[in-house]
Amino acid sequence: MTKIAIVDDDPISSQIVSKFLIATLDCDVKLFGDGEEFLRQLPNLPALDVLLLDIILPGMDGIELLKLLPSTLPDPPPVIMLSGQDKVDTAVEALRNGAKDYMVKPFDLVRLEKAVRNIVEMNSLKAEVKELRHQIKKEIYYSDIIASSNEMREVFNFITKVKDANVPVMILGESGTGKELVAQAIHHYGNRSQRPFIAVNCAAIPNDLLESELFGHERGAFTGAVERKEGKFELADGGTLFLDEIAEMDIAMQSKLLRVLQSKLLERVGGKESIPVDVRIISATNANISEATTAKRFRPDLYYRLSTFPIVLPPLRKRKSDIVLLADHFLKKYSAEYGKTGTEFDKGVMRAFSEYTWPGNVRELENIVQRAIIMSEGNVIRLTDIPNLSPVPLSQMDSLEPFLESLSEVPTLEQMNELIIKQALKRERGNISTVARKLNIGRATLYRMIKRFRLNEE
Ligand SMILES: Nc1ncnc2c1ncn2[C@@H]1O[C@H](COP(=O)(O)OP(=O)(O)OP(=O)(O)O)[C@@H](O)[C@H]1O
Ligand SMILES: [Mg+2]
Structure with missing residues (x-):
């Protein structure tokens, strides 16, 4: 419900205005006969949506009160000035001091209602924008960290x-x-x-x-x-x-x-x-x-x-939804850097990315995308532009940890792949089908790797 206050020493005028507003708007109206009275009551009032302020008042006049508002309230309400006299300089002074509107008595009640409505709408718009800003800020608050998981x-x-x-x-x-x-x-x-x-x-x-x-x-x-x-x-x-x-x-x-x-x-x-x-x-x-x-x-x-x-x-393999986001982020970043804006991933690339176990995590993803952009021809990154991302099975990764810690330098992916395949072949006594199934890779891929690492010579 819209909260309105009227400060006016003319009770008849303010009664009429109040009745009219209550009849036409969903609102609650409080009446005050002078500025001092209003200020005294202010701490007990709910936050006002609109304040109607007469200019000529006993004691402190409306303009003075208007000027006082910002120092009295952190978020002063929008003010519509009501005046018995049609004087340009008071109108200017009122508007200069932050009044939203200025009306000369006897005023058209319909116009007043419209002015109040406008202000109420503005308020809710402002609140909405504020809320949106707040949400946006939350989403991208740590703006260098790209993540959605x-x-x-x-x-x-x-x-x-x-x-x-x-x-x-x-x-x-x-x-x-x-x-x-x-x-x-x-x-x-x-x-x-x-x-x-x-x-x-x-x-x-x-x-x-x-x-x-x-x-x-x-x-x-x-x-x-x-x-x-x-x-x-x-x-x-x-x-x-x-x-x-x-x-x-x-x-x-x-x-x-x-x-x-x-x-x-x-x-x-x-x-x-x-x-x-x-x-x-x-x-x-x-x-x-x-x-x-x-x-x-x-x-x-x-x-x-x-x-x-x-x-x-958490490691990247445990937050798959970030992989896509990060890959896109690095794609945009590096394609702009290398003058290849508009570069896209070919189908299959994202899938390969999300199925891979990323032992080097985000840094590895960043390097692979960066390299692929340099390698790519035309505006497409194809599977052939990225290194063979054969998945390192999780069970293997865990058993690898003590091994990795014993190394002074982090091994390359190639070395890890070689090691894993070698171990698996040994354990399965060279049974290609079993090894392929256990490592969750195709037989063709396995043969290719065996050839590449010259494991068939052993
Ligand atoms: N969520 C992310 N959003 C954007 N970039 C990221 C994100 N996580 C990591 N990166 C980028 O990946 C690279 C590696 O990150 P960072 O150096 O912070 O890792 P680290 O955990 O400190 O690694 P190390 O243990 O090897 O030092 C950096 O280039 C970093 O900007
Ligand atoms: Mg670091």
């Missing part, structure tokens, strides 16, 4: 919950699932976004250099320390420090890190001074860090401290 929706909810809280977050997930992207989203959409986001890859920096990298060093702290250098902690002050591949940090460094996190003070290498730091820590790993804790390769106290808010990014 329920699994990723949960990730989005998690980001929304933790982004403004200064709590440590640990992001777990296979390689290429988007861990760094999520870390950036937490920072960029959170309340530290105006301060730096600094990423440190603990696996890329030798452990004996990591301390100076993180905490900085004083001049002469060690050979080669010719200048004082600020560490990443100081550079990230007020912002976020992203400790990637945290499981690779050695035990000695873990203790130093823990001390800094507990005291919020650090000492540069070779320094005496305690420097206060305010840094939010986001860590990530694709290793099984809780297992590393059991195996005493990772300090449990540090682990608990960093992982109060853990989030697991």
Whole structure:
């Protein structure tokens, strides 16, 4: 129901207007004899949809009241001014101060009703637009993260919950699932976004250099320390420090890190001074860090401290609906980049994509699409433009994990395929049909692979 208030010192006029509006609109009308009375009652009134305001009032006049409204209400109602005199300058002043309409008494009631209706319609339109905006914002809120799956929706909810809280977050997930992207989203959409986001890859920096990298060093702290250098902690002050591949940090460094996190003070290498730091820590790993804790390769106290808010990014094969979306996204992105806009996937390509197990996750998909666009001729990406995506069966992937962890470098897909097929052939004593069925690939594909990997020579 539309809520209307009339402030007018002429009771007869306001009675007539009120009766007419109630008869023609679905509305509720409150009457006030002067501005002070209205302001006094205002806190007890429901949010008004329209306010009809007379200009000449005892005490404070209508224009003054109009000017006061924005400072009294966060969202002041639209105002229609009613005036006994037809004076251009008061009309101008009223409109300049935000009145939506201006009517001279005795006014045409039908016109007034129309003016009120217009405003009510505008209000609901505005509310609708606001609601739509809100929805759009929700959909594309973490705009760099392309996803539609329920699994990723949960990730989005998690980001929304933790982004403004200064709590440590640990992001777990296979390689290429988007861990760094999520870390950036937490920072960029959170309340530290105006301060730096600094990423440190603990696996890329030798452990004996990591301390100076993180905490900085004083001049002469060690050979080669010719200048004082600020560490990443100081550079990230007020912002976020992203400790990637945290499981690779050695035990000695873990203790130093823990001390800094507990005291919020650090000492540069070779320094005496305690420097206060305010840094939010986001860590990530694709290793099984809780297992590393059991195996005493990772300090449990540090682990608990960093992982109060853990989030697991599901592998791409567990969120099939994202595959299509991401493939399209990378198609648009890279075809524009390489001047091949309008490129499309040929039929069968999407299917091959969604059936594949993506051990390299989103990064692998991105690379394959990028490469296919370069390779493609005409405006079509054909199956022949993408590498042979023979599916790695899930059961095999799981048994591969310990094997993968034992490798210093991530094997290529080709190497994985070779390994899987070799194992399967051995287990099935070379029975092609059984192997093909168990690996869920065609016999022809299997023969082709055997030939390619020269497994028939063994
Ligand atoms: N949901 C997504 N939407 C768009 N791009 C994505 C998404 N997830 C990952 N990517 C892209 O895939 C690539 C790999 O992501 P990212 O570096 O965040 O993975 P990661 O989990 O940190 O991998 P690693 O463990 O190997 O470091 C990046 O180029 C990233 O932009
Ligand atoms: Mg990463």
